[in-house]
Amino acid sequence: MHEEIRKLFDLSGKVALITGGARHLGLDAASVLAAAGCRVALTSREITAAEKTADRLAQTYGTETLPIALDHTDAAHVEEAVSLTISRFGRIDVLVNNAGGGTPGSGTPTLAERDPEDIRELIELNLTGVLYCSRAVGRVMAEQGSGKIISIASIAGLVGRDRRVYEPSRMAPSQVDYAAAKAGVIGMTRDLAGWLSPHGICVNAISPGGFARNLPEQFVADYSDRTPLGRMGRYGVDLKGAVLFLASPASDYVTGHNLVVDGGFSWWK
Numbered sequence: 001m002h003e004e005i006r007k008l009f010d011l012s013g014k015v016a017l018i019t020g021g022a023r024h025l026g027l028d029a030a031s032v033l034a035a036a037g038c039r040v041a042l043t044s045r046e047i048t049a050a051e052k053t054a055d056r057l058a059q060t061y062g063t064e065t066l067p068i069a070l071d072h073t074d075a076a077h078v079e080e081a082v083s084l085t086i087s088r089f090g091r092i093d094v095l096v097n098n099a100g101g102g103t104p105g106s107g108t109p110t111l112a113e114r115d116p117e118d119i120r121e122l123i124e125l126n127l128t129g130v131l132y133c134s135r136a137v138g139r140v141m142a143e144q145g146s147g148k149i150i151s152i153a154s155i156a157g158l159v160g161r162d163r164r165v166y167e168p169s170r171m172a173p174s175q176v177d178y179a180a181a182k183a184g185v186i187g188m189t190r191d192l193a194g195w196l197s198p199h200g201i202c203v204n205a206i207s208p209g210g211f212a213r214n215l216p217e218q219f220v221a222d223y224s225d226r227t228p229l230g231r232m233g234r235y236g237v238d239l240k241g242a243v244l245f246l247a248s249p250a251s252d253y254v255t256g257h258n259l260v261v262d263g264g265f266s267w268w269k
């Protein structure tokens with residue numbers, strides 16, 4: 001590989017903090033950043049899950065890792081996680097706000113019947129926690145005068161769901177409050193980018209489409225059929241390039257952007 005390309009994507013010696021980095025898409029983000037040379041702090045609500053992944057990444061990529069237990073809906077807990085990362089590595093160059101998800105709680109699929117407490121929890125998980133992490137790490141990055149904040153939003157924040165795709169497979173589609181929270185992450189990204197740009201910090205979002213994991217065959221077929229590239233996203237593969245691009249010098253003039261990684265699903269009708 002030519003030196004010019006290596007320089008664009010080299011993250012040697014940088015420090016990345018990835019929330020929910022122990023599994024699935026968070027693990028993909030942590031893996032590609034470790035492969036590019038980052039020292040990696042990764043969080044999970046369960047410290048044992050974080051430890052297991054941290055050990056695996058250290059062995060695979062020969063980099064330093066730090067496992068942290070974190071509930072990012074607790075602002076004080078977030079401050080502690082950031083302090084732990086700073087005391088171990090001295091700085092934070094990349095934050096990946098990945099922790100989140102579709103359907104916590106026991107709410108029924110429709111907004112009309114959903115328990116308000118479940119709605120509150122889902123918004124805290126997908127939006128408030130992202131704000132807390134961006135607030136705490138943004139402060140550190142502003143002092144450094146550099147940094148990259150990447151938040152994993154969703155195409156649910158961009159387009160409405162066609163519930164008919166879910167019905168034949170008897171699947172619960174993601175909630176209306178999930179769409180609201182993810183749209184909030186995209187809005188937050190733009191305003192935070194404006195606020196942090198003078199400090200040399202780039203703030204961007206990634207909006208994945210559906211990634212396939214233990215889903216009914218019929219749903220995968222129906223969803224793939226509605227996707228220009230003809231398939232769902234692949235864990236371990238399809239998110240990594242977007243994360244590496246937004247974390248690396250290759251994207252130094254990109255901020256306030258929402259990079260959609262969905263095989264074309266959200267623009268095709």
Ligand SMILES: NC(=O)c1ccc[n+]([C@@H]2O[C@H](COP(=O)([O-])OP(=O)(O)OC[C@H]3O[C@@H](n4cnc5c(N)ncnc54)[C@H](O)[C@@H]3O)[C@@H](O)[C@H]2O)c1
Nearest residue numbers: 020024025045070071072098099100101154208209210211
């Ligand atoms: N999988 C998809 O198809 C898809 C599509 C679009 C967007 N996303 C988004 O990508 C991100 C990762 O999705 P995934 O499918 O890998 O999800 P996942 O459920 O496998 O992982 C979510 C991670 O968040 C962590 N987490 C959950 N609650 C937390 C809390 N209160 N505090 C801290 N961490 C917490 C979990 O421990 C886990 O590591 C999420 O933000 C999700 O909304 C996923």
